[in-house]
Amino acid sequence: MPTDPSAPSAEQSPSAPTLVVATDAPAPSAQPGSDVDTALVATGTDALPAPTGARCGNCDALLFGPHCYRCGQPDHGLVRHFSSIVGDFADTVLQIDTRLTRTLAPLLLRPGFLTCEYFAGRRVRYVSPVRLFFFFAVLAFFVAQWSFDASNTPVFQSNDNDIDVAMTVPAVERARDTALDKLQQASAHLKALPAGADAAARDVATEQAAIRRRAERRITEITDAAAHGKPPPVHIERLTFGADDKPWDARTNPLRVQWLPRFANGWLNDMIGRAQGNLNRIKRDPRLLFDAWMSALPSTLFVLLPLFALLLKLCYPFKRRLYMEHFIVALHSHAFLCMALLLAVLLNGLGNLAAPGVARVALGWAQAAIVLWMPVYLWLMQKRVYSQGWFMTTCKFGLVGTCYLLLLSIGVLVTFMVKLVWL
Structure with a gap:
């Protein structure tokens, strides 16, 4: 009995995958060991793309798309127009495409929405939390540092000391x-x-x-x-330690911590010497310390992020959420804070440029609204993500906020001291 060549054989299951080759380009023969034979990865109703006509520069395999199916090398290297390289970099690092437009409005106006979407598995349509926080943290502190006016900040100003340092x-x-x-x-x-x-x-x-x-x-x-x-002799402002209130000196009056070994005390006094030498530099130019401090704050927030997630984990022990889920909450909340800080700084700058009148008043009210929106946003976000009652959410929000402000103060103080030494 003649058989139909198109019918499946006894050895072939009717549900077995079939290969569909696009007909808009001549399909090469699928000989054993050939490029097409190796590229038969399409299953079900998926179609094998038409070959581009180019070959991989690394393994000489026929290309069916932007990447080589055999070795994985991309078809486009760095030898191309610079504009396309910039576009690829922006997409890889910041995901600046339609995802950004879908992300910014919910991040600013819908507390907890992005976090709930992430937990629900809808991740690819939005910018990732890590990239959001990184982008807004760097941009916000850069703009804040750029907008700072050191001429209106009299740090360490003392006319009495000007007499001692006059030459x-x-x-x-x-x-x-x-x-x-x-x-x-x-x-x-x-x-x-x-x-x-x-x-x-x-x-x-x-x-x-x-x-x-x-x-x-x-x-x-x-x-x-x-x-x-x-x-003339130079009088340097000296730090003082101890009950006798004598000026610090590395030889005559060093700082000694009894339980530290000798090398640690030596290193500590070296750092004090560096800080003392930087005091006069800061007095002459207060922006030195401010610039160094502002540049270090994003890294301080990066260090505090895991601690904030740990606070959430401790406050919600019965929610049975993984630590990384709390970390996603921390990333989205800090990304919002950095975005709000950026908007507040920009509005402040526009208010300074605007002439006195309705425009300046409106910008001032908008800046105040953003500042007030920050704690309200975080409170509503905590309520939406963890789905507890208003009373428990308010209590835990106050507890987490107080603990985090304490950690943030310690982090800022440590950053200040480190930058005073390594200025």
Whole structure:
């Protein structure tokens, strides 16, 4: 009995996968060991793409798409137009495509939505939480650092100390007169007080005499050094430790921690010496410390992220959620905070540029609304993700927030001290 060639044989199951080759291009013969024979990976109703006509530069296999099926090498290398390379980099690192437009609005306006979508398995349609946090953290602190005006931030300013660091007699006299003028202004305000005016006046007179003596002593040091052909002595602000309040010195008055070994105390005093040397640099240019501090804050947040996730894990022990689920919550919440910080800084900058009037008032109200939205957003996000009652959510939100603010304060302080040393 003749058989139909198109019918499945007894050895072939009717449900076995079949190969469908696109007909818009000539299909090469599928000989054993050939490119097409090796590329038969399509199953069911999937169609094998038409060959592109090009071959892999690495293994010479026929290409059926942007990657070689045999060795995995991409068809496009770096030798191409720079614009396409920039586009690929943006897509790989930041996922700047339609996913970004689907992500930004929920991140800002819908607390917990992205996290719930991620837990539900709908991940590919949105930007990943890690990339969101990385992008907004770096961008927010960069813009904040760029918008900072160091001229309006008098850090470590002291006219009395200007007398001790002045290197010429006219500089000493200018510093003395400035300090005396400020004391005179303070004395005028104190005289208007109903009580204690006489005592305050005596204190001001005593301080004025001390400033004059300090100026005379510095002038004497400068003139004596000039008479001997030497530069004036330099007075450096020194840190003080201990009950005797003596200035720190690496040899005469070092800092010693009893339970630390000798090499550790030596390293600690070296760091103190570096910090002391940087104090005068910071006094001359406050932006040095601010720039270093702002550049280190994103890494501080990266360190605190696992601790924040751990706090959530401890507060919700009966939810039976994995630690990484709490970590996703931490990533989305911190990405929102960085995005809100970025918007607040931008609105503040626009408000400074705007002329006084309705526009500036509106920008100020918008900035205040964003700041107020931050804690409300986090509270609603915690309620939506963990699905507990309002009372329990509020209690746990307060507990987690208090603990995290404490950790954040410690982290900022440590970052400040590290940057003071390694400035």
